Amino acid sequence: MEASSIEEAANRKNLLLLVMLRWLAVGGQVVTILFARLWLGIALPLMPMAGVVLFLVALNIASLHRCRTGHAITDAELFAGLAMDVGALTVQLYLSGGAMNPFVSLFLLQVILGAVLLRPLLVWLLLAVASLCFIGLTQFYRQIDLSAYRGQLYGQQDFFSLHIYLYGLIICFLLTAVLLVLFVARINRNLRDRDRRLAQLREQSVEEEHIVRMGLLASGAAHELGTPLATLSVILNDWERVPALNVDPEVAAEIEEMNAALARCKEIVSRILLAAGEARSEESEPTTLLAFLDHVVTEWRETRSPASLDYAAEIGLDAAIASDTVVRQILFNVFDNALEASPDWVGVRASRRGEMLVVAVTDKGGGFAPEILANLGKPYQSTKNRSGSGLGLFLVVNVLRKLGGTILARNLPTGGASVELSLPVEALAIEGEAHRAAA
Numbered sequence: 001m002e003a004s005s006i007e008e009a010a011n012r013k014n015l016l017l018l019v020m021l022r023w024l025a026v027g028g029q030v031v032t033i034l035f036a037r038l039w040l041g042i043a044l045p046l047m048p049m050a051g052v053v054l055f056l057v058a059l060n061i062a063s064l065h066r067c068r069t070g071h072a073i074t075d076a077e078l079f080a081g082l083a084m085d086v087g088a089l090t091v092q093l094y095l096s097g098g099a100m101n102p103f104v105s106l107f108l109l110q111v112i113l114g115a116v117l118l119r120p121l122l123v124w125l126l127l128a129v130a131s132l133c134f135i136g137l138t139q140f141y142r143q144i145d146l147s148a149y150r151g152q153l154y155g156q157q158d159f160f161s162l163h164i165y166l167y168g169l170i171i172c173f174l175l176t177a178v179l180l181v182l183f184v185a186r187i188n189r190n191l192r193d194r195d196r197r198l199a200q201l202r203e204q205s206v207e208e209e210h211i212v213r214m215g216l217l218a219s220g221a222a223h224e225l226g227t228p229l230a231t232l233s234v235i236l237n238d239w240e241r242v243p244a245l246n247v248d249p250e251v252a253a254e255i256e257e258m259n260a261a262l263a264r265c266k267e268i269v270s271r272i273l274l275a276a277g278e279a280r281s282e283e284s285e286p287t288t289l290l291a292f293l294d295h296v297v298t299e300w301r302e303t304r305s306p307a308s309l310d311y312a313a314e315i316g317l318d319a320a321i322a323s324d325t326v327v328r329q330i331l332f333n334v335f336d337n338a339l340e341a342s343p344d345w346v347g348v349r350a351s352r353r354g355e356m357l358v359v360a361v362t363d364k365g366g367g368f369a370p371e372i373l374a375n376l377g378k379p380y381q382s383t384k385n386r387s388g389s390g391l392g393l394f395l396v397v398n399v400l401r402k403l404g405g406t407i408l409a410r411n412l413p414t415g416g417a418s419v420e421l422s423l424p425v426e427a428l429a430i431e432g433e434a435h436r437a438a439a
Helices: 003-039 046-068 075-094 102-117 120-139 147-153 163-240 243-247 249-275 289-304 325-341 370-374 392-403
Strands: 286-288 309-314 320-322 346-353 356-363 406-411 417-424
Touching: 003 046, 003 075, 003 102, 003 163, 046 075, 075 102, 075 120, 102 120, 102 163, 163 243, 163 249, 243 249, 286 289, 289 309, 289 325, 289 346, 325 346, 325 356, 325 392, 325 417, 370 406, 392 406, 392 417
Parallel strands: 309 346
Antiparallel strands: 286 320, 346 356, 356 417, 406 417
């Protein structure tokens, strides 16, 4: 996962928190308006205030739709949402006494949320908007007719010296404090999750860079060895045609042994280049999907000699492909891991699901450790107590990712484990002949 996608995920979670907070604001405003109108008998402009509530509902619906679209959510959108919340609060306060309304301190809630969510520039801009709205409410507001309430309980006292103002302040303080504790804690948790994922991404980047450097070193050494190995191959071929050398059986046997050792060295060099992603194109030959799988499994069976190999291929529509040594190697890696975990039995099932080739490899071993499943595809994740172990699945995952495929590893309820490789057939197909049935 890239850093940008992690940031977008955090912004999406924070937008959903703002939506939740807005729903609470809608409910709180409805309850407060009804309480003031029906219980206290205070005359309020219900239609304009209801219009503001409907605006907040519409804004929440639009925000939820925005979250479902899957597009990136920016800081500017979070700022716009908070600014509209400030505007809605300003209108409600304008309609209910202006700056003298005890709920005017809710402006601080918006500013604090902005300070947690937004970049410094946007925070200062939000603070400026909230401050201007507060200052405007000291001069422009709709006075409330409190004569009915004043006459019932307190005679001719000024409304703002009455106990109801203090009650309003207490309620506003408690509401603001509770919301801050709940939502700032949730937002901080989202931010901590984002920072943790970014740290994991940086760690993964460092590990992969280390592997890449090792691969470059190995591939460089392999290229350097290619020339002397080719020279030795030419010399040995010349020796085989020298009659004086072939007369002596002992010399002929040694030449044959050197040829075998040279072939082994070439194979090792080829595997090093393969692991570094530098397999030569001339090594790929035209074949079909089913023939390729059969050949890979047959070659692995002959070289590894498993006690029992249960292999079945249900390809359906065959396709013309190129025999890819990279795919061959990743299949060998997975087969080898299964054989090491379960020497007595290995199962291989190959099938075609639409445009995907799926190869499922199962075993009857002890299964994957939880930490291996949790860190699948990371280098050096292995239960083997060997130096350098744990690179097999790392190479498999990265090759599949490069080819557009995926890997799924799980433990089976009946015991053992399963590794399922999914690879686009198009990644193997010969250009211009993809999806053509085999002759």
